Amino acid sequence: MTQRISLTRYLIEKQRGSQGASGQGTIPPQLRLLLEVVARACKSISLAVTKGALGGVLGAAESENVQGEIQKKLDIIANEVLIEANEWGGHLAAMASEEMEGIYTVPNRYPQGEYLLMFDPLDGSSNIDVNVSIGTIFSVLLKDPEGPTVSEQDFLQAGSRQVAAGYCIYGPQTTLVLTVGDGVAMFTLDREQGSFVLTQENVRVPEDTQEFAVNMSNMRHWAPPVKRYIDECLEGKEGPRGKDFNMRWIASMVADVHRILTRGGIFMYPWDKREPGKPGKLRLMYEANPMGWLIEQAGGVASTGTERILDIQPTQLHQRVSVVLGSKNEVERVVRYHAEHTA
Ligand SMILES: O=P(O)(O)OC[C@H]1O[C@](O)(COP(=O)(O)O)[C@@H](O)[C@@H]1O
Numbered sequence: 001m002t003q004r005i006s007l008t009r010y011l012i013e014k015q016r017g018s019q020g021a022s023g024q025g026t027i028p029p030q031l032r033l034l035l036e037v038v039a040r041a042c043k044s045i046s047l048a049v050t051k052g053a054l055g056g057v058l059g060a061a062e063s064e065n066v067q068g069e070i071q072k073k074l075d076i077i078a079n080e081v082l083i084e085a086n087e088w089g090g091h092l093a094a095m096a097s098e099e100m101e102g103i104y105t106v107p108n109r110y111p112q113g114e115y116l117l118m119f120d121p122l123d124g125s126s127n128i129d130v131n132v133s134i135g136t137i138f139s140v141l142l143k144d145p146e147g148p149t150v151s152e153q154d155f156l157q158a159g160s161r162q163v164a165a166g167y168c169i170y171g172p173q174t175t176l177v178l179t180v181g182d183g184v185a186m187f188t189l190d191r192e193q194g195s196f197v198l199t200q201e202n203v204r205v206p207e208d209t210q211e212f213a214v215n216m217s218n219m220r221h222w223a224p225p226v227k228r229y230i231d232e233c234l235e236g237k238e239g240p241r242g243k244d245f246n247m248r249w250i251a252s253m254v255a256d257v258h259r260i261l262t263r264g265g266i267f268m269y270p271w272d273k274r275e276p277g278k279p280g281k282l283r284l285m286y287e288a289n290p291m292g293w294l295i296e297q298a299g300g301v302a303s304t305g306t307e308r309i310l311d312i313q314p315t316q317l318h319q320r321v322s323v324v325l326g327s328k329n330e331v332e333r334v335v336r337y338h339a340e341h342t343a
């Protein structure tokens, strides 16, 4: 029988590195502990998701988040679970969440760590009540060691400086997907054992695809390069691409990205002209950066259409961004269409 590798063991081996017991690996012990706590929090959220109506977790809460979106009960529950699990462990300086206006500094009564944790506690909120896959997305940065206290400014680092990123998808299976900068690994939750078990390593996104994911109802609002790309896909075999394309849109970024990491594809949430001043719908710090890094680590490309997502220097915690990510050759084509349009 092949040996099962738990997330804990995988992380300890990463910490030790290739020299084994005496070695120095790719992740420090504090980062390992932090990732284990995040995984534990995801396990609790998964349990709440599974209970659904029985656990009283469905439906809207009576509040709005900082982006003016009506919060679901699960948005709030997942946010609280992540904060409570992470605040006392001593590995964090502060947290930031899609559901909170400002940063959450670790209270003085707990030891302070050097890491910053960002999360979208519940991604795909419109799917919670209809029993469709949803998830949690997270990203980890290092605090400036020279700074005496932690502030929002510490979080405003480009995605290329992430030290860990991942998501947990709550679907037919609960799967945690992780990168610490040396490839992408997937861990499936074994509910009987209560642990995440390594089920795929060295995840690779195929360079080519015939499957796109975009909210087609926004088509009339898109910029010409995005419209050109999708029009050509829709023309299929008879059009310039000479092949038929399939479409999928789950409306949970975690689920759409998980499909792309599993079998390839291109995902787009582009800028559109309804609110020209708003770069896009998705959030840079909680959605685009972690997903962009995972996709790059699996051999794909993540762009706004005009620049690499991971190179963007954030100016605001809740900054929005246009997102085009997935199979290398398709994303590069969309980038080329943008360049040709402005040339
Ligand atoms: O409802 P639309 O326009 O299809 O948007 C779906 C997109 O919005 C999101 O649900 C936004 O995330 P939240 O649920 O965390 O706000 C993405 O996961 C998804 O890709």
Ligand SMILES: [Mg+2]
Pocket: 120, 122, 123, 124, 253, 287
């Ligand atoms: Mg989201």
Ligand SMILES: [Mg+2]
Pocket: 075, 098, 120, 121, 122, 123, 124, 125
């Ligand atoms: Mg969310």
